[in-house]
Amino acid sequence: MQRWISIGVVLVLIVLVIGLLLPAVHQTREAARKSVSKNNLKQIGLAVLNYEDAHRCLPSGGVIREDGTAMQGWLTMYLPYMDASPDYNRINMHTAWDSPANLDVTETVRPAYLNPDANSNYTNTGFGLTHYLGNPHLFYRNSSVTFDQMEKGTAHTWVAGEVAGNYQPWAYPFNWRSLGKQLCTGPGSFGFPKWKGGHLMFADGSVSFFSDQTAPEILNQFASAPPVPTLEQMAVPGKQFETGIFHWKQMPLQTDQHSDRSYFVKLLEISDQQPILIQLFRSNHRELTEEEEQLMDMDEIRTFSVPRLLLRIDKTTDISQALKTSSLSEDASPAQKTVILNRLESLQKQLP
Incomplete structure (x- = not known):
C-alpha cells in the first residue's frame, strides 16, 4: 500500500512540474518568435539604408502607371538588398506585379517579410504575404522620398511595422497603412494583439517595441511626421485579401x-x-x-x-x-x- 502511495506522490509531482514548465516553454517560444520578427524589421531597415545610399531616396511605395496599372511595390525594390537579387532579376518590371510573367517569384513566401507568430502565409490565390506594412508618408503612389525631407530626423520617422491583420501580398504595390493613434485595435491596425503591442522600424534602421497602451499623442507624432503627401497619393484600392496557411x-x-x-x-x-x-x-x-x-x-x-x-x-x-x-x-x-x-x-x- 505504501508503495502505491509513493508512486502516486511521484506522479503528482511530475504533473506539477510539467504544469509549471509548460507556460515557461510557451513564453520562451513566443519571445523567440517576437525576436525573429524584430530581426526581420532590422533586415528591412538595413535594406532601407543601403537602398538610400545607392539611390539617394527611398523606392516608390508603388509604381502606378498613368492608365492605373499597378506595377511593383517598395518591398519588391528591396529584394536586391536582402540577399534576393536572383529573384529580383527574374521579375519583369514592365508588367503588372501579378502578371503571369511574375508568378514564379510572387507566388513564394519570403521569411523576412513574415511575422513567425502570425497564422497566415499566402492569399487564397497563391501570393506570398507580408505581415509588415509601410508609412504612407514615405511610401505612396510613385513616391521618391529623401532623408532630407524627414524634418524630424531619421531616428524619429517610422518606416514600417507589424500589422494586426488584413495582410497583403508582399509584391502588392499598395503596402502602406496609416499608423493610427492606438495599436492592436483590429485587423486594420498596427501591432500584434497576442503581444499586446508591436514593433516599429525607423529610418535610421532602429527597431523599437511599443505597447498597445502607448499614449495616442506619441503615436500621433509619428503618424503626422513630415513629409506629408496628398490624400490622393496615399489612396489605396478598397481590396482585402483572403489569407491563411497554404x-x-x-x-x-x-x-x-x-x-x-x-x-x-x-x-x-x-x-x-x-x-x-x-x-x-x-x-x-x-x-x-x-x-x-x-x-x-x-x-x-x-x-x-x-x-x-x-x-x-x-x-x-x-x-x-x-x-x-x-x-x-x-x-x-x-x-x-x-x-x-x-x-x-x-x-x-x-x-x-
Missing part, C-alpha cells in the same frame, strides 16, 4: 518526353492536402538560338526561360473549352492534350 505543390504531367515543351500543374493546398486552386504551366526545354536572341529584347528572353501560365482552374472552369482557347491547342499533340485534360479534370473533382 502551400504550393508542383506535379509534372508526363506527356511526351521528346517534346521541346513540358507541362506541369501547381496546386495550392490547405493543411489537410486539400487543393483549392489549380494552375497549368508550360515550360520550354530547348535553348534559344543566336538568331532568336538577336530578335528579342531582354524581357522576352527572360520570359522564354520562365514557365508560362496557361490556365487557372477552379470548380467552375470548363477545362475542355479553356484548353481549346489556350496556346496548348496549337503546341501540344493530340495525345498530350488527352493526358492533360484527363488529369486536370481528375484534380478539379478534388476542389471544394
